Amino acid sequence: MPLPLQKQFSAHNTWSRWSARLLVGVLAASFFLFIGIPLAALVIREPPALLWLAISQPEALQAVQLSIITTSISTLLTVVFGLPVAYVLARLRFPGRAVLETLVTMPTVLPPVVAGVALLITFGRFGLLGRYLSPLGITLPFTTVAVVMAQIFVASPFFINSAKAGLEQLDRRYELAAYTLRASPLYAFRRIVFPLIRPALLSGIGLAWARALGELGATITFAGNFPGTTETTPIAVYIAAESNLESAVALSVVLLAISFGLLLALRLGRNRIRG
Amino acid sequence: MKHFPRIFLIAVVGCMLLAAYGASSTPGGTPTPATTSITLNVFAATSLTESFNAIATAYHQMHPNVTIKFNYNGSQILEQQIANSAPADVFASADSANMTKASDAGLVNTSRIFVKNRLVVILPINNPGNITSLKDLAKKGIKIDLEATAVPAGKYSRQVLDNLSKSPGYGASYASAVLSNVVSLEDNVKAVVQKVQLGEADAGFVYRTDVTAAVASKLKVIDIPDPYNVIAQYPIAVVKSSTHASEAQAFISFVLSPAGQTILAKYHFITTSV
Structure with a gap:
């Protein structure tokens, strides 16, 4: 039925x-x-005791410390330079914008080692720009500055694309309303735009930071590998994996813990703002 | 923006067609010979790349039914791969240590040294560090690129420096003076070649065979006298799990034969007297 x-x-x-x-x-x-x-x-x-032993080696600590310092600087610089880039790409209409938009994403497509070679033949001792720097006594390869540059080169697209998406989705009427109330552009950005795109910025910062923390290929190619100056945690892991898998795994766990903590903190911060 | 999904769809379909084309064309490309054709998987150290490619071409001409597929990597990585049951028929290592490791683990049959290699110092062709002898490597401010100690070449380089330090001509402080000039510890020999070739480092320690035809015009070579040098021994062996053991053994015999050794010598290896 x-x-x-x-x-x-x-x-x-x-x-x-x-x-x-x-x-x-x-x-x-x-x-x-x-x-x-x-x-x-x-x-x-690995058993926790062994992990702890591997982590407390001075070289391991040095690598972790260098990673934290360099990625903090590179992420900060990524925001300082990347936010205007995102703004230009999201707001202005000009010929060649699509080309620039694609260009900014290119470093994520490039194999990191190739990115490193590109930096080397540009900023190296005999590079396109580097050759004008060396008479001034400035050489970039094998320095901590080169580590930061490699991280920015590879990681900044993640921030820029996220910030750009945030700006594109933003309802411009709020901003225009502020202008009708005679707000200055800077004031409008600070009080209207910035709070609205903050979640996008935070997730972009998280992605870029995490990518910088894991950066290996471009760094070892452009900056080389020397404990204390250029040996970041991923490089230390990579080198250790050749001879000592235990210490490589231990260092990887530290890297994971740092990244996980960082990304989780940014996520929680973002949710708190939303809620 | 409205047409975006359609363009995307076209792109996706295009990629799938390409992939399908690639997948279908691969098996069609190999003709089936009368005798059963087999593929030998040869796991060889990176420094053998150019010479083994040449050997494979020569070998395939003599044995058209045997196709040789190479997996080039650092010997320590190849050993790990074989230990994790990667499908290998032949293992050619750049050092005895990794072959011993494989043999102790029962992964390979008896190995034989098939070739030797020596270290040299390379400089960029324009010689920015103004280096004319091994002694100059101890000059203050020279930038030296070295392999990490985990890499066989890195271990050998340090042995060479120790050997030189013991000779009265160089003095006991030679090794430490050179090591204090080291600006980077690379994970493989080719990375050292790359940085020296680009002129970023003033000098680097590599195998003689790494000064390949492709980079020879960009590099200067300083020889390390044999008494101080470390001669790297390259062992080769059939992998126990090989399903083509007799063909694998035939390939090794060819590598050890005068014809094989002549090819290796062309790439600056020190051949073994067979």
Whole structure:
């Protein structure tokens, strides 16, 4: 005996709703496992005592310290230079804008080692620009400055694209309303635009920072590898992996912990602003 | 912006077609010879790249049914890959240490030294550090690029410096003076070649065979006298898990034969007298 039409519908709806939920759940859960299990494998591979021993080595501490300092500087500089870039790309219409927009994303496509070579043949001793710097006594390769430059080169697109998306999605009417109330552009940016795009900025900062923390190829190519001046944590991990997998894993865990803490803090900060 | 999804769709379909084309064209490209064709997977140290490619070409001409596929990498990485049951038939290492490791783990059959290599000092062709002898490497302010100690070449370079320090001509402080000029510790020999070739470092320690035809015009070479040099020994062996053991052994025999050794000598290896 057929069900009344209404009942049939609702039964169908409930069924499809649950099957959709199940599908989403299964897909999402399998992805979390795909990402989570390899990371967990790193963390549980070595006993905690051994991890601690490897981490407390002076070279390891030095590398972690250098990573924190250089990525802080590179992220700060990325924001200082990247925010105007995002603003120009999101707001101004001019010929060649699409080209510039694509150009800014290029460093993410480039294999990092190639990015390093590009920096080397530009800022190196005999590079396009570097050759004018060396008579002034400035050489960039093998210095901490080069580490920061490599990080900015590779990581800044993540911030710029995120900031640009935030600016593009922003309803300009709020800003225009401020102008009708005679707000200066700077005031309008500080009080209207900035608070509205803050979540986008924070997520961009998080992405760029994390990318800079993990940077290896461009850094080792452009800046080289020397403990204390250019040996960041990923490079130390990479070199250690050649001979001593245990200490490589231990350092990776530190890198993971720092990145995880940083990204989580930014995320929580973002949610607090929203809520 | 309205047309974005359509363009995107076209791009995606285009990529899929390309991928399908690539996938279908690969097997079609290899003709099937009368005898059963086999593929030998040769895991070889990076420094063997140019010479082994040449050997493979020569070998394939003599044995058209054997195709050789190479996996070039640092010996320590190859050893790890074989230990994790990567499908290898032949393992050619740039040092005895990694071959011993593989053999101790029961991964390979008896190995044989098939070639030797020596270290040299390379300088950029314009010689910015004004270096004319090994002694100049101890001059203050010289930028020296070295491999990390985990890399065999890095270990050998330090041995060379120690050997030179023991000779009265250089003095006991020579090694430490040179090491204080080191600006970077690279993870492989090719990275040292790259930085010296670009003129970023004034000098670097590499294998003689790394001064390949492609970079020879950009580099100057200072030889390290044999008594102070470290001669790297390259062992080769059949991998135990190989399903083509006899073909793998035949390939190794060719490498050890005068024909194989002649090719290796062309790439500046020190050949073993067979």
